[in-house]
Amino acid sequence: xxxxxxxxxxxxxxxxxxxxxxxxxxxxxxxxxxxxxxxxxxxxxxxxxxxxxxxxxxxxxxxxxxxxxxxxxxxxxxxxxxxxxxxxxxxxxxxxxxxxxxxxxxxxxxxxxxxxxxxxxxxxxxxxxxxxxxxxxxxxxxxxxxxxxxxxx
Numbered sequence: 001x002x003x004x005x006x007x008x009x010x011x012x013x014x015x016x017x018x019x020x021x022x023x024x025x026x027x028x029x030x031x032x033x034x035x036x037x038x039x040x041x042x043x044x045x046x047x048x049x050x051x052x053x054x055x056x057x058x059x060x061x062x063x064x065x066x067x068x069x070x071x072x073x074x075x076x077x078x079x080x081x082x083x084x085x086x087x088x089x090x091x092x093x094x095x096x097x098x099x100x101x102x103x104x105x106x107x108x109x110x111x112x113x114x115x116x117x118x119x120x121x122x123x124x125x126x127x128x129x130x131x132x133x134x135x136x137x138x139x140x141x142x143x144x145x146x147x148x149x150x151x152x153x
Contacts, residue, residue: 108115
């Protein structure tokens with residue numbers, strides 16, 4: 001029975017040895033994995049520092065751009081207000097021009113008969129003038145002919 005006891009102790013020792021070897025391999029593997037994770041975290045830390053710096057610069061540029069847009073928006077508001085005022089002025093001018101045109105049309109309509117009479121009298125005057133000029137020319141021509149006859153005698 002003693003042999004079985006020694007064999008049992010030897011078997012337990014061998015099993016413990018195998019367990020220790022696998023445990024050592026697992027711990028070595030875990031150490032390599034943790035070392036790799038540490039290197040990765042170091043790289044990530046550097047990248048995160050770079051990203052943080054770029055994000056800060058981007059935020060500063062975005063704030064500057066927002067300020068610029070705000071300033072230009074205020075300037076544009078003043079331009080829009082000026083254009084609006086010009087539009088209102090043009091509308092007032094158009095209203096005044098329409099009133100003036102309407103007033104002129106009313107006066108023309110009221111004085112239509114007078115204007116017609118003036119045009120008729122103007123035509124009569126022009127006809128009289130043309131006849132007067134024709135008689136005057138005819139008289140001058142007849143006087144010139146008479147002078148020629150007198151000279152030729």
